[in-house]
Amino acid sequence: MTRTIRFRLNEALHEIEVREESLALDWIRNEAGLKGTKEGCREGDCGACLVLLGGRNPDGAVEWRSVTSCTLAMGELDGKHVVTIEGVSSAGLTPVMEAMLDEGASQCGFCSPGFVLALTGYLVSGARIDPVEAMVAVEGNLCRCTGYGSIRRAASKLAGAFAELPAASADRIELLAERGVLPPALAALMLQPPEPVGADGASGSVAGEGPVLGGGTDYFVRNPDPEPGLAPRFVYQSADNRFIKATTRDGRPWVEMGAATNATDFFTSPVVRAAAPGIERFEADVASPPIRNRATLAGNIANASPIADMTAMLIALRAEIRLAGAGGERVVALEDFFQGYKKLDLLPGEVIAGIAFPADWSRFAFEKAAKRDRLDIATVNCAVAVRQSADGTIEAAAYAAGGVAAMPLRLRELEDAMTGARPSAELARTIGTLAAKAGSPMSDVRGSSTYRTRLLERLAWAACTRLWPELRLEEDLLS
């Protein structure tokens, strides 16, 4: 579907008609002729196509995040500002580039624009500035020739040089312009996103037919060159669909979220962190920063992968989803939404409109075994949430596992074994034994059925040691 959008690319304002489902990467390279945005994997994996995306968040504040332009639809750009390497470097070498040069962090240079933008975006974003976080910012970038030691040194150097950045985004962007990280003219524009043309007459609502687009991080990997007429519906177009709020039901605290809530919103939300204490420790287990900046929870659920990480987490929080369609709205427990491999309880035209879960958990843990430590999909994952009384008794437990059946599972037998018990190594062993009996793992390239069964047990042990670190359960379990 075509529509007119207004967006800024670096310092230039554009108002053009675009095919909503065409990719920003292609437009930037082929129409705008900015070849510094590279095409590597075209699957969100390598970071060569990274750009900075600015706009107003649902509260109206200016927000800047790094995103992969190979998974970014042109239809998303209405009212947005895109900054590429050409925009950042228009006034010459920046301190980010100098740090990379000084440390020898570039050889062939193909990946370098992506690294420079990831680090620039990190300074702009308002995240905590330290060497560890600076390396997290480049977790979505691959370099095939330099080796990461020099990149780590450059990131660390920058973290030292910019340790004290103001919290308010306007002050921070102004200071980054003063210190040469951003060209001053560009920095001034970064504080004023353009007015959108608006969704009138476009596919701006969830009503209608056809696939719904969330952040596009699964959709565009499957459809790298979407056919005209595929016409996904754009959930993102409505800020109303991106929110996280604390509510109550029958006097009990709950969290409610809109379908366009993305992984970064979720893991950084104080409401979510209070509802599931410890959940923020597992943010880095899900994809990379530029993917998390776009990946919605609803997309993670509707993609229906048996190893979807956020789906496992949400099942363990006993989430329910609100489905909206022509026949009105209905609510289903998340685990009941899955009916078989990629088979969902979703009627034609229906969409996930919201997600909600009880907010009175005491502790939360997630475990994931994959071939790579970071930026890989799970072989097996599990998530567990517990509510404990003052004396430590487990009053309620919820346990989910992925990668061991055609769909994500909620393991009620484990939950029953945990409820009423006190945490101990013996309980961890019981949970591990029950977990190993759950599911019917298949053998595939990521692991044999035997290996997955073993993982179910060991991930259950690991989850228990993570839930109750003060008990040092590992000393008993591994002795």
Ligand SMILES: Cc1cc2nc3c(=O)[nH]c(=O)nc-3n(C[C@H](O)[C@H](O)[C@H](O)COP(=O)(O)OP(=O)(O)OC[C@H]3O[C@@H](n4cnc5c(N)ncnc54)[C@H](O)[C@@H]3O)c2cc1C
């Ligand atoms: C490099 C990379 C790394 C990744 N790493 C991980 C990882 O570690 N763990 C993990 O779990 N996933 C990972 N993913 C997968 C992906 O990022 C997530 O599944 C993400 O949450 C999908 O959300 P999205 O908004 O991008 O979905 P989209 O791609 O927009 O949509 C996915 C599917 O859901 C449907 N859909 C979207 N929104 C709705 C809705 N509201 N109602 C009904 N249907 C809807 C779409 O039609 C589509 O079929 C990774 C992806 C990439 C590219």
Ligand code: FES
């Ligand atoms: S081209 Fe590799 S992440 Fe986009």
Ligand code: FES
């Ligand atoms: S410098 Fe060649 S890929 Fe990184």
